Amino acid sequence: MMLWPLSGLGIENFPTWAVALILAVEVGVRLAVLGFIPENRRPQTAMAWLIAIFFIPALALPLFLLIGSAKLSARRQRRQARINEEVLKATRGMDLSDQLRDLDEQLGGTAALNRNLGAFPVQDGNSIDLISDYDDYFDQLADVIDEAEQYVHVLFYIIGADDTAGKVLDALERAAARGVTVRLLYDHVGSMRTNGYRRLVRRLRMAGRRWPDHFNWHRVLPIRPFRLRFSRPDLRNHRKIVVVDGHTAFTGSANLIESQYLRRTSRRLGRHWVELNARITGPAVSGLDIVFATDWYAESDENLALTRHGHPLMVDIEADEAARGGSLAQVVPSGPGFPDENNLRLFNDLIYQATDRIVVCTPYLVPDDSLLYALTNASYRNVDVVVLVTEKADQLLVQHAQQSYYQALLEAGVRILRYPAPDVLHSKFMVIDRDTAVLGSSNMDMRSFTLNLEVTLMVVDEETVRAFDQILAQYFAISSEVTAEAWAGRSLATRYLDNVSRLTAALQ
Structure with a gap:
C-alpha cells in the first residue's frame, strides 16, 4: 500500500x-x-x-x-468602510432615487439598492459619450490631460511600456511640468506581467524625481514581501478611471496599453483587443473621483475623499447637482471591500426588471447560479436575451469555463453571438430594454464579482442607450450565432475540457 x-x-x-x-x-x-x-x-x-x-x-x-479568502486586509476594509460612511453623510440630500421612482418604480428601487450598497447617489445632469475607437480613446485622454489646471487622477489595471501608453504618460509629464498634481495608480500584478514593465517603472521613477511635488505614483495591492508589502496575488484592482480637474472623467474596459497587449502571440495571430469606453461630464465625475480617492488612500495614506485642493470634495457634487437634464447616472464600486457583491446584485436586479430585451456584452461569461438563473428566467418569460462574447478568449481556462454554460443558456432560448477570432471583444456593458445601460470594468464572471475591485456606471437615458445600440449593430454585423444543434455536436474532448474548466472557475 x-x-x-x-x-x-x-x-x-x-x-x-x-x-x-x-x-x-x-x-x-x-x-x-x-x-x-x-x-x-x-x-x-x-x-x-x-x-x-x-x-x-x-x-x-x-x-x-x-x-481561499476573498477579503482585503483589515486596514483596507476599515478605510473603505470609513469613506463609504463619509460619502453617504455628505451626499444625503443629493440622491434622486425618489425622482427616479416617479419615472420607473423598479429602476428607482435599483438606484436605492446601489445607494445602500455603494454609498453613491443617482444624479442627473450627466453627459456620456461612448468611444469605441481604440486609438481615439487615448488621444482624447491625452488632449484632456493637456488642458488640466489643477490635478489628474489615473488608475488602470494594466499600464504598458509602449507608444499608446506613452502618449498618455507624455501628457501626464507635461501636466506635472506646468504644476498640475498628477496621481497615478496601477495594479501591481496586472502590469508587471507585461513586456517592458521594468522600463515603465524606470520612467515613473524618473518622473517622480523630476517633479517630486507634482508627479506621484503607487502600485496597487503590491506583492513585495522583502519590503513587508504582500497582498493576495488573486485579489486585484481591475478598475479603469481617469479624472481631470473634477469636471471630466473616463471609464470603461480599456487598459493603458497598445491594442495587442505587447504579446508576441497577438502579433503572430493578428489579434487586437476591442474596447468600449465613456467620456463623462457631470455629477458622476465626482463619484468616480471618490472611487479613485479610496484606492489612493489605501496605498498612500493620503485621504483625498473629503478634500480637493483644500475644499470639500462634495461641494463639487452639490454644485453639479443644480444642473438638470442629461443622463441619470450612478457610480457603483464593488470588490472585496464591499461584502455584498454590488456589481452582481445590480446586474441581477436589472435583468429581473427587463420586459423587452437584455443584451450582455462581456469577454468572460462565467456566471454564478444567481446570474445564470436571472438570464434564463428572463428568456423563459419571453424577454429577448442576447449574450455577446468573444469567439476565442485570450485565456484558455476561461474560454472553456465560459463554454460550459452555453448549453443551459441555449436550452432556455438565450441567443449567443460570438465576435470573430482572432480579436478579443473586451467591451463590458449591458443594455436593458430601451432606457438603461451599465458600463465599466466588470466582467460577467465570478472573479469580477468576488475577487476584483471594479467600478460600474449605471445610466438611465434613452439617448445614451441608442448610442449603445449603434455600437452593438457594428458588433452584431460581424458576429456569428451559436445554434443549439451545432453546439450539441461538439466533440467529447471539448465537453470534457469545458466541464473541468468550469470546476476550476469556482475555486475562489
Whole structure:
C-alpha cells in the first residue's frame, strides 16, 4: 500500500505510530475543512475547494490558505468602510432615487439598492459619450490631460511600456511640468506581467524625481514581501478611471496599453483587443473621483475623499447637482471591500426588471447560479436575451469555463453571438430594454464579482442607450450565432475540457 502515490514509499517503510499519526492528521484535516470552508461561500465554490482538498490535500490545502479568502486586509476594509460612511453623510440630500421612482418604480428601487450598497447617489445632469475607437480613446485622454489646471487622477489595471501608453504618460509629464498634481495608480500584478514593465517603472521613477511635488505614483495591492508589502496575488484592482480637474472623467474596459497587449502571440495571430469606453461630464465625475480617492488612500495614506485642493470634495457634487437634464447616472464600486457583491446584485436586479430585451456584452461569461438563473428566467418569460462574447478568449481556462454554460443558456432560448477570432471583444456593458445601460470594468464572471475591485456606471437615458445600440449593430454585423444543434455536436474532448474548466472557475 502506497503512503502517497507520488512518493514511491509504502507504509511498510514507516513505523506503526507514524502511519497512525499521518492518517489521523489527514482525517482531522478533512473533518476540519468540512466545517470551515462552506462558511460565507457559494455552495459550488465550497464544493470545489472540498473536492480539491480531499483528492490532493498536499497541494490544495496550502493553496486554499493562500488564496481561499476573498477579503482585503483589515486596514483596507476599515478605510473603505470609513469613506463609504463619509460619502453617504455628505451626499444625503443629493440622491434622486425618489425622482427616479416617479419615472420607473423598479429602476428607482435599483438606484436605492446601489445607494445602500455603494454609498453613491443617482444624479442627473450627466453627459456620456461612448468611444469605441481604440486609438481615439487615448488621444482624447491625452488632449484632456493637456488642458488640466489643477490635478489628474489615473488608475488602470494594466499600464504598458509602449507608444499608446506613452502618449498618455507624455501628457501626464507635461501636466506635472506646468504644476498640475498628477496621481497615478496601477495594479501591481496586472502590469508587471507585461513586456517592458521594468522600463515603465524606470520612467515613473524618473518622473517622480523630476517633479517630486507634482508627479506621484503607487502600485496597487503590491506583492513585495522583502519590503513587508504582500497582498493576495488573486485579489486585484481591475478598475479603469481617469479624472481631470473634477469636471471630466473616463471609464470603461480599456487598459493603458497598445491594442495587442505587447504579446508576441497577438502579433503572430493578428489579434487586437476591442474596447468600449465613456467620456463623462457631470455629477458622476465626482463619484468616480471618490472611487479613485479610496484606492489612493489605501496605498498612500493620503485621504483625498473629503478634500480637493483644500475644499470639500462634495461641494463639487452639490454644485453639479443644480444642473438638470442629461443622463441619470450612478457610480457603483464593488470588490472585496464591499461584502455584498454590488456589481452582481445590480446586474441581477436589472435583468429581473427587463420586459423587452437584455443584451450582455462581456469577454468572460462565467456566471454564478444567481446570474445564470436571472438570464434564463428572463428568456423563459419571453424577454429577448442576447449574450455577446468573444469567439476565442485570450485565456484558455476561461474560454472553456465560459463554454460550459452555453448549453443551459441555449436550452432556455438565450441567443449567443460570438465576435470573430482572432480579436478579443473586451467591451463590458449591458443594455436593458430601451432606457438603461451599465458600463465599466466588470466582467460577467465570478472573479469580477468576488475577487476584483471594479467600478460600474449605471445610466438611465434613452439617448445614451441608442448610442449603445449603434455600437452593438457594428458588433452584431460581424458576429456569428451559436445554434443549439451545432453546439450539441461538439466533440467529447471539448465537453470534457469545458466541464473541468468550469470546476476550476469556482475555486475562489
